[in-house]
Amino acid sequence: MTRKKKGRKVGSEGPAQYNDKSLSKDDIAALARKRKNKRKGLKAGSRHSEGKTEQQRQAQAQRDPRLGSKKPVALVVEAKPHPKSAEAKKARRLSAAQELEMLENDAQLNVLLDRLENGEKLGAGLQQYVDQKLDRIEALMKQLGLFEEDESEQEAPKKNKRRGDDDLLAEFENFKFDQE
Secondary structure, eight states, X not given: OOOOOOOOSOOTTOSOOOOOOXXXXXXXXXXXXXXXXXXXXXXXXXXXXXXXXXXXXXXXXXXXXXXXXXXXXXXXXXXOOOTTSHHHHHHHSOOHHHHHHHHHTOHHHHHHHHHHHTTOOOOHHHHHHHHHHHHHHHHHHHHXXXXXXXXXXXXXXXXXXXXXXXXXXXXXXXXXXXXX
């Protein structure tokens, strides 16, 4: 069978004709009911959008849009040193008086010192922490000229220095038990 080309000629029936149906009120109502029945469940949207109260809406309406942030804006930009530079490190460093005050008000150190005064023994880590802080306080007080050495500390040898077995034995042998 040979192929026939489609032509643009009007067929034997003529051009297609369409009738525009005008919908009656009943038809329109029926279509609306059908559309309504298709949708089930809640309306699409955020589940939080319903939560806005009337007061919140009124507050938003009353707010003056011209009012912005009350934060002051710097009109002149100050030159700050680079955070890793030596100048920045000097600026971050506390003065000796500030550091001393901070150490004296240290709550953890005060609690540990109270425990020591009550005769409790601290662990090695806590004892080391207390020693470091007390040494730093002493150094700062010397730097500020507030430190007064006790006479008993000047006469007694340094306790931090480790003594050998021979030194301890010699001290024990020389110790006089008669004196009290």
